[in-house]
Amino acid sequence: MTTLSDPPQQGSFKISMLINDTRYRSYTFQALALALLILAAGYLGSNLAQNLRDAGLNISYEFLGYPAGYDINQRPIEYNSQSTHMRASIVGALNTLIVAFLACVSATVIGVVAGVLRLSDNWIVGRLMSLYVEAFRNVPVLIWIIIIFTITANVFPQPSAFRGDEPTASMLFGSFAFTNRGVFTPAPVFGPGGWVVAVVFLASIASIFWWRGHVKKVLYDTGRILPTFLPSLAFFFIPSIIAYFVMGRPITMEYPELKGFNFSGGLNIRGSLIALWFALAIYTGAFIAENVRAGILSVSKGQTEAAAALGLRPGRIMNLVILPQALRVIIPPLISQYLNITKNSSLAIAVGYMDLTGTLGGITLNQTGRAIESVLLLMSFYLFFSLSIAAIMNVYNNKMKLKER
Amino acid sequence: MSDTQTNSIAFVRETQLPQMDPPPGETGAIKWVRENLFSGAFNTIMTLLGVYVIYSLLVGVFPWFYNGVWTASDVRECRELIQDTGGGCFAVVAERWQQLLFGFQYPSDQYWRPTLAFVLLFVAAAPVLFSHLPRKMLIFTGAYPFLAFWLIWGGSILSPVSAALGLIVAYLVFVRIEKYSSSGAAFAGLVGAVITWTITGFITDALSGVLALEPVASRDMGGFMLNMILGTICVSLSLPIGIMLALGRQSHLPIIKWMCVVFIEFVRGVPLITLLFVANVVLAYFFPPGTALDLILRVIIMITLFSSAYIAEVIRGALAALPRGQYEAADSLGLDYAQSMRLIILPQALKISIPGIVNVAVGLFKDTTLVSVISMFDLVGMIRGPILSSTDWAGVYWELWAFAALLFFVVCYGISQYSQWLERKLQTGHR
Numbered sequence: 001m002t003t004l005s006d007p008p009q010q011g012s013f014k015i016s017m018l019i020n021d022t023r024y025r026s027y028t029f030q031a032l033a034l035a036l037l038i039l040a041a042g043y044l045g046s047n048l049a050q051n052l053r054d055a056g057l058n059i060s061y062e063f064l065g066y067p068a069g070y071d072i073n074q075r076p077i078e079y080n081s082q083s084t085h086m087r088a089s090i091v092g093a094l095n096t097l098i099v100a101f102l103a104c105v106s107a108t109v110i111g112v113v114a115g116v117l118r119l120s121d122n123w124i125v126g127r128l129m130s131l132y133v134e135a136f137r138n139v140p141v142l143i144w145i146i147i148i149f150t151i152t153a154n155v156f157p158q159p160s161a162f163r164g165d166e167p168t169a170s171m172l173f174g175s176f177a178f179t180n181r182g183v184f185t186p187a188p189v190f191g192p193g194g195w196v197v198a199v200v201f202l203a204s205i206a207s208i209f210w211w212r213g214h215v216k217k218v219l220y221d222t223g224r225i226l227p228t229f230l231p232s233l234a235f236f237f238i239p240s241i242i243a244y245f246v247m248g249r250p251i252t253m254e255y256p257e258l259k260g261f262n263f264s265g266g267l268n269i270r271g272s273l274i275a276l277w278f279a280l281a282i283y284t285g286a287f288i289a290e291n292v293r294a295g296i297l298s299v300s301k302g303q304t305e306a307a308a309a310l311g312l313r314p315g316r317i318m319n320l321v322i323l324p325q326a327l328r329v330i331i332p333p334l335i336s337q338y339l340n341i342t343k344n345s346s347l348a349i350a351v352g353y354m355d356l357t358g359t360l361g362g363i364t365l366n367q368t369g370r371a372i373e374s375v376l377l378l379m380s381f382y383l384f385f386s387l388s389i390a391a392i393m394n395v396y397n398n399k400m401k402l403k404e405r
Numbered sequence: 406m407s408d409t410q411t412n413s414i415a416f417v418r419e420t421q422l423p424q425m426d427p428p429p430g431e432t433g434a435i436k437w438v439r440e441n442l443f444s445g446a447f448n449t450i451m452t453l454l455g456v457y458v459i460y461s462l463l464v465g466v467f468p469w470f471y472n473g474v475w476t477a478s479d480v481r482e483c484r485e486l487i488q489d490t491g492g493g494c495f496a497v498v499a500e501r502w503q504q505l506l507f508g509f510q511y512p513s514d515q516y517w518r519p520t521l522a523f524v525l526l527f528v529a530a531a532p533v534l535f536s537h538l539p540r541k542m543l544i545f546t547g548a549y550p551f552l553a554f555w556l557i558w559g560g561s562i563l564s565p566v567s568a569a570l571g572l573i574v575a576y577l578v579f580v581r582i583e584k585y586s587s588s589g590a591a592f593a594g595l596v597g598a599v600i601t602w603t604i605t606g607f608i609t610d611a612l613s614g615v616l617a618l619e620p621v622a623s624r625d626m627g628g629f630m631l632n633m634i635l636g637t638i639c640v641s642l643s644l645p646i647g648i649m650l651a652l653g654r655q656s657h658l659p660i661i662k663w664m665c666v667v668f669i670e671f672v673r674g675v676p677l678i679t680l681l682f683v684a685n686v687v688l689a690y691f692f693p694p695g696t697a698l699d700l701i702l703r704v705i706i707m708i709t710l711f712s713s714a715y716i717a718e719v720i721r722g723a724l725a726a727l728p729r730g731q732y733e734a735a736d737s738l739g740l741d742y743a744q745s746m747r748l749i750i751l752p753q754a755l756k757i758s759i760p761g762i763v764n765v766a767v768g769l770f771k772d773t774t775l776v777s778v779i780s781m782f783d784l785v786g787m788i789r790g791p792i793l794s795s796t797d798w799a800g801v802y803w804e805l806w807a808f809a810a811l812l813f814f815v816v817c818y819g820i821s822q823y824s825q826w827l828e829r830k831l832q833t834g835h836r
Contacts, residue, residue, distance in 0.1 A: 138817035386674035
């Protein structure tokens, strides 16, 4: 704007115009900024080179190919202590994604329930939810992680408490054991043909979505309202159950059993994973509750009244009028809460959960001494993850944006 | 018509009947309870559930607190005193509160210094937070950082005074030259400050004993004090940096804009803990060989960068929320960029971004507990390290974590209540 305010002058170019003439001043400043940046980068780079030379180090990623030599207690993929550092990092990254996914789902459920309940007419429930939100928002998540980890490590009984004729602890439903070495749950075992059942199950979920889309289309085209709930239920259960029996019950459950000093078999969810998962879910749930509340309050009361005047029932008012408008307000902060969960999952290192920060940024860094490389890789992983989610969010925002003319 | 009607009425009441009381179920407490707690089957269930939750909370917490033991020398004595009453062993807090608040290396006869600095923090922050207080108090706010540094770190008072003097000289020079050229004035101010610092540097070296407090090294800071120090320093430092980043991101100059965008997105995309790793193990490589910066200083640098990116985003939102006309009006008055920002845009943008900045500040204050991961002894680090691993107090988890949670809750809840109060106050101005 201001760059065009000086009239073009005839005559020669003077050095002083670089500062005083608004047409050239912006170039001067940018050149200055660029020069400063290059200078600073050069200075830091030369310091780095000098320091590395003094310490006899170099920048190299070869260490990723060396055997890691340490064990990881939660392995989503094949890994042993002879595997490479690279593989250890991948296991760590997968563990990060696992805990982030679990925490995102639970935090959303907790947050939506708490946010809706906080707006409830019920005085006691409203106050209780305010208490929950304020208590969890105002205390650092690290403290919550450690508190929940302390619960799993000190309140849950030892595996030996389940032993003997009169055990002091018993398994929930005969299949869930809460011990201070983690929670043991039954695990599904896929026999031959088990994948068919899994595929059928996924296909039936897809068909639920297809049915819902079809119902909507029919509604908009003809005005007829087709049922959705019962057909969805049928789609969900019937094909999978049929496939399960047709294939000869290929999926069985493996139950945890007490052997020696510990449980074996089944799925072992470590105390560190539980601590991280629950703490992140409850902590972030409090923030999501606030976002949900703000989103619902942002839809003006006139919208509800107008919908009611059209003759819509309360359920449809919520689904067709309130939610689409509230979601527009809720979703962007919700996504950034998901990003926060992913970033906060790096606090795993405080309770010994082997996520990427624990493997690459923890043991690998300490063993190899490759501080710069490890931290750089660590940052690029999180950065890549954040930026891709941010990109998806932008696409979504543009789609959901109010179409203004 | 009307005549016939009047005649046909046999009785006309001449006075109005006194109003009857509403039915007992429709007034006062009963009505409130009925409408708010038992208006339907679902609501009744929710109420009963809520009452049960409150009951179990009270049953769990009350005996723990009421039967708590406050004087004991170690955990074994504590357990003997508690017996089976289910009380908590709060003696650990009574015994170790100094370590929890100040860390285990701060000289105990000097505790008054951080305490005084903490109290004065409220005096310094008051005129910023409450606009109806006299503006003269801002002078103290300006002097506070130097005073607090002297109180907490100790040493001669001359070094903070000379630092302040340099800034004052820079300001005076800037004001003198500003009417000719703002960028020239900024440069001249910088030169003035450097000259002042060089001169006063000789004086401070010569008179290092003047009004000297016992110096305390940075690595001796700990406990909740460390959280407070990191929180206040990093938030106040990141404000000006955040403002500049936000202005840079909104700027029309492509190179400057992209520099700011890259920095902000990079910092916001990585967890704070990786930045703390940088402070711990990487940052030292980037300083000239031979310089050894304190860990606390490196951590302050990284946390400041971290929070400035977040504050920049808050301020950018405020800048974008200002009506376009404000920018155009500033331009049409013939103000240059610096003037229009300083006089027109920023005062309004900062005002509407205060709640967002406060949110960032609360989040950052909570995040200062992360320094315990890189083995600094802040409140969390103190509890996990020296206290829980000592033979005297091993196993006293709940009391310590409850104490830590309470401290953070009081501070953060207080700040967020202030932010909500301010939001309400600002809203009435616009409606």
